[in-house]
Amino acid sequence: MEPNEAQESIEATEPNELIETVDIVVKIKRFDPDADSRSYWAEYTLTARPSDRVLDVMHHIKWEVDGSLAFRRSCAHGICGSDAMLINGVNRLACKVLVKDLGSKIVIEPIRGLEVKKDLIVDMDSFFESYKAVLPYMINDEAPPAAERLQSPEERARFDETTKCILCAACTTSCPVFWTNGSYIGPAAIVNAHRFIFDSRDKGTAQRLDVMNAGNGLWRCRTAYNCTEACPRDIPVTRAIEEVRRAMLFRGA
Amino acid sequence: MKRAHRFDVVVIGAGGAGLMAARYAAQNPNVSVAVITKLYPTRSHTGAAQGGVGAALGNVTEDRAEWHAFDTIKGGDYLTDQDVAELFSHEVIEAVYELEHMGLPFSRTPDGRIAQRKFGGHTREFGKSAVERACYAADRTGHMILQTLYQQSIKDDVAFFNEFYVLDLIIEGGECRGAVAFELATGELHTFHAKSTIIATGGNGRMFKVTSNAHALTGDLMSIAYRRGIPIEDPEFYQFHPTGLYKLGVLLTEGARGEGGILRNADGERFMERYAPSIKDLAPRDMVSRAMYLEIREGRGAGPEKDYIYLDLTHIDAAIIEERLPDITEFARIYLGVDPVTEMVPIQPTAHYAMGGIPTTIDTNVISDGRNTIVGGLYAAGEVACASLHGANRLGTNSLGDLIVFGRRAGIRAAAHAAGAEYGPLPSDNQDASRELLERLRAGPRTERVAHLRRELQDSMQDNASVFRTQELLEKQVGILADIKARMLHIGCEDPGQQYNTELMEAVELGFLYDNAEQLVFAALNRTESRGAHSREDHRERDDTDWLKHTLIYKDGDGVRIDYKPVTMGKYEPKPRIY
Numbered sequence: 020m021e022p023n024e025a026q027e028s029i030e031a032t033e034p035n036e037l038i039e040t041v042d043i044v045v046k047i048k049r050f051d052p053d054a055d056s057r058s059y060w061a062e063y064t065l066t067a068r069p070s071d072r073v074l075d076v077m078h079h080i081k082w083e084v085d086g087s088l089a090f091r092r093s094c095a096h097g098i099c100g101s102d103a104m105l106i107n108g109v110n111r112l113a114c115k116v117l118v119k120d121l122g123s124k125i126v127i128e129p130i131r132g133l134e135v136k137k138d139l140i141v142d143m144d145s146f147f148e149s150y151k152a153v154l155p156y157m158i159n160d161e162a163p164p165a166a167e168r169l170q171s172p173e174e175r176a177r178f179d180e181t182t183k184c185i186l187c188a189a190c191t192t193s194c195p196v197f198w199t200n201g202s203y204i205g206p207a208a209i210v211n212a213h214r215f216i217f218d219s220r221d222k223g224t225a226q227r228l229d230v231m232n233a234g235n236g237l238w239r240c241r242t243a244y245n246c247t248e249a250c251p252r253d254i255p256v257t258r259a260i261e262e263v264r265r266a267m268l269f270r271g272a
Numbered sequence: 273m274k275r276a277h278r279f280d281v282v283v284i285g286a287g288g289a290g291l292m293a294a295r296y297a298a299q300n301p302n303v304s305v306a307v308i309t310k311l312y313p314t315r316s317h318t319g320a321a322q323g324g325v326g327a328a329l330g331n332v333t334e335d336r337a338e339w340h341a342f343d344t345i346k347g348g349d350y351l352t353d354q355d356v357a358e359l360f361s362h363e364v365i366e367a368v369y370e371l372e373h374m375g376l377p378f379s380r381t382p383d384g385r386i387a388q389r390k391f392g393g394h395t396r397e398f399g400k401s402a403v404e405r406a407c408y409a410a411d412r413t414g415h416m417i418l419q420t421l422y423q424q425s426i427k428d429d430v431a432f433f434n435e436f437y438v439l440d441l442i443i444e445g446g447e448c449r450g451a452v453a454f455e456l457a458t459g460e461l462h463t464f465h466a467k468s469t470i471i472a473t474g475g476n477g478r479m480f481k482v483t484s485n486a487h488a489l490t491g492d493l494m495s496i497a498y499r500r501g502i503p504i505e506d507p508e509f510y511q512f513h514p515t516g517l518y519k520l521g522v523l524l525t526e527g528a529r530g531e532g533g534i535l536r537n538a539d540g541e542r543f544m545e546r547y548a549p550s551i552k553d554l555a556p557r558d559m560v561s562r563a564m565y566l567e568i569r570e571g572r573g574a575g576p577e578k579d580y581i582y583l584d585l586t587h588i589d590a591a592i593i594e595e596r597l598p599d600i601t602e603f604a605r606i607y608l609g610v611d612p613v614t615e616m617v618p619i620q621p622t623a624h625y626a627m628g629g630i631p632t633t634i635d636t637n638v639i640s641d642g643r644n645t646i647v648g649g650l651y652a653a654g655e656v657a658c659a660s661l662h663g664a665n666r667l668g669t670n671s672l673g674d675l676i677v678f679g680r681r682a683g684i685r686a687a688a689h690a691a692g693a694e695y696g697p698l699p700s701d702n703q704d705a706s707r708e709l710l711e712r713l714r715a716g717p718r719t720e721r722v723a724h725l726r727r728e729l730q731d732s733m734q735d736n737a738s739v740f741r742t743q744e745l746l747e748k749q750v751g752i753l754a755d756i757k758a759r760m761l762h763i764g765c766e767d768p769g770q771q772y773n774t775e776l777m778e779a780v781e782l783g784f785l786y787d788n789a790e791q792l793v794f795a796a797l798n799r800t801e802s803r804g805a806h807s808r809e810d811h812r813e814r815d816d817t818d819w820l821k822h823t824l825i826y827k828d829g830d831g832v833r834i835d836y837k838p839v840t841m842g843k844y845e846p847k848p849r850i851y
Binding site for chain 1: 415
């Protein structure tokens with residue numbers, strides 16, 4: 020495929036529908052590993068409703084203009100974490116940002132710092148490896164009671180925010196430290212360490228803090244706050260990182 | 273050989289049922305376990321479940337498994353197999369405690385136990401009043417189940433094949449020997465040779481226009497099993513959840529009504545008082561969805577086109593809404609620009625859940641006929657399966673319960689079977705059918721577009737085969753399906769690439785969706801009664817004389833063949849379903 024800009028015009032709504040529409044220009048950074056040696060920008064002019072999700076716009080392009088456009092998506096309402104993309108310069112879920120929030124020009128790129136496999140699809144393996152490194156599962160070898168382990172509402176609230184993570188990678192791939200050092204464990208992994216470190220039922224804090232204390236662990240964080248701004252689940256990521264950092268200081272790491 | 277794999281147990285699907293099955297199979301030290309999923313595990317749609325998992329823990333008020341079993345059977349309009357409901361209502365209690373032990377962060381009562389709230393159709397003392405039975409983690413219970421089970425699979429070091437689309441089951445001599453899958457990253461076919469295969473691929477809601485279901489839910493394995501001669505049980509029983517966001521179908525949990533939310537028509541009237549005087553807004557979903565349709569049909573719908581209903585939470589304390597229903601509050605704010613704390617939320621019924629599916633025994637063995645003939649080495653659990661726990665209408669929270677109870681049973685039994693079995697020989701042509709399917713779709717003429725046919729399928733299923741049905745509408749839909757089937761021969765694929773060809777997979781999925789629609793429509797046309805979610809306006813009454821039986825629908829050449837299976841009865845005789 021030539022790295023020329025594709026100029027297409029499509030109708031995103033049924034023509035007889037008397038609903039407000041807007042003309043938008045969508046620029047997408049594309050790359051086809053079977054055909055292209057490098058990525059290029061494709062531009063699409065189309066009509067959309069202000070209430071359309073960016074994901075709806077991308078589906079229109081895929082379904083009506085160019086079937087080869089590749090991206091991940093599943094639930095389409097911000098729960099499954101498949102469709103994190105760099106949209107107008109900010110990492111977001113394509114299904115959770117509306118046209119009216121972006122204006123008439125929408126620029127979509129793959130999230131940064133992970134290898135681009137095709138169009139907006141990136142290699143997620145290293146992201147999940149960092150997640151696995153923090154031992155993201157309950158560690159407690161004591162025999163459980165016949166019923167539930169008790170936990171007060173206050174103890175439960177202590178880690179509530181970090182249970183919301185959907186592993187979309189929006190935070191980690193917005194982190195300037197991660198961009199320059201892909202081995203940095205990244206904010207998503209720290210968020211998930213936090214989820215267990217502050218769970219009163221868990222006994223694995225020492226092991227996790229060892230992971231955090233390693234060369235590519237938590238100390239690499241430069242508190243850029245990009246992660247907090249990028250999180251589509253409104254997790255206070257930087258605060259969670261601070262809390263884990265303090266846990267390390269208190270144990271004398 | 274890179275593209276041939278051997279595992280004692282292969283699990284297809286990585287949602288709640290699949291991961292639960294993988295976990296319990298992995299506890300058996302004598303077997304190897306692999307999970308194949310067309311997504312990444314944490315993308316599975318279990319993660320979208322909100323309200324809770326029903327189990328009679330009695331943490332808030334007295335509760336008993338026996339009451340839960342009764343509610344499930346009555347909620348299922350007596351099509352539920354009663355032995356399954358009895359077993360389920362006990363095992364789900366153990367399974368919930370096991371999830372808590374695995375670390376699931378349930379919300380808590382003041383004394384530190386698992387928090388529970390009310391949900392539709394769950395009652396104390398056989399229908400006296402609503403009971404707090406739904407164990408919840410805010411309004412992201414499914415998310416927490418999915419995360420917790422994925423975390424356990426990391427601990428158990430389960431092998432995953434992510435973004436692998438299963439295209440075929442290898443069934444020889446009445447026995448399943450594994451599956452064939454398409455690797456999205458490379459476009460290559462892989463053969464998974466297994467002693468036990470567990471199907472746990474979820475539902476098929478994408479056959480409807482307005483659905484709470486993810487794009488991935490295209491009924492793949494219901495279609496593949498059907499193409500391989502296995503019948504589908506009770507596909508006419510399809511649940512519409514009352515509270516989907518208007519036009520989008522995004523789910524707003526029934527827990528919102530469990531916390532006191534009220535449904536209102538355009539006049540502001542709490543209309544459920546007329547339809548279910550005792551439990552009102554917490555009536556089972558089939559009844560509430562029908563009531564909403566009737567209100568709209570009689571001109572009491574809200575909005576400029578009088579086509580929606582309101583969910584009213586404005587009388588509930590804002591702090592409770594933010595604490596217990598944070599996600600659905602955000603959905604309403606983002607997608608409709610409506611703040612549930614101060615405004616009523618426009619809603620409509622949304623296609624939500626298949627009560628039917630691949631027929632199984634109570635032990636999750638897949639069966640191939642009405643005499644319960646077992647397909648060796650093949651198991652199914654979760655929404656894709658039909659045990660039948662949910663009968664003609666599923667109660668809220670029983671989907672998550674189903675996943676964990678039957679996922680666990682499938683894992684344990686599949687592992688035990690594999691530990692004592694040998695690998696059956698693989699036919700050398702096991703990839704041929706899959707390869708031919710892909711080649712045909714790649715080379716198709718493209719005079720029809722996949723997206724257009726899919727939209728026609730979805731729109732027509734919504735119009736003709738959803739909440740209310742008649743012979744006339746269903747026969748019309750038979751004609752539309754025949755037209756779509758003929759035109760599917762003309763689809764193709766623009767993208768010639770091998771790597772990440774998602775367009776090719778959408779074409780494959782359209783074929784799966786078509787089969788699911790065909791199963792539903794022919795079964796619905798055949799069943800001349802109204803029961804649970806299957807509501808025939810030309811046959812308004814439940815007919816226990818002729819229809820207290822399960823449908824089994826088979827693919828038969830270019831058509832279908834329908835057979836039946838008796839309902840397993842027990843303590844509870846069918847009674848009129850009044851709430």
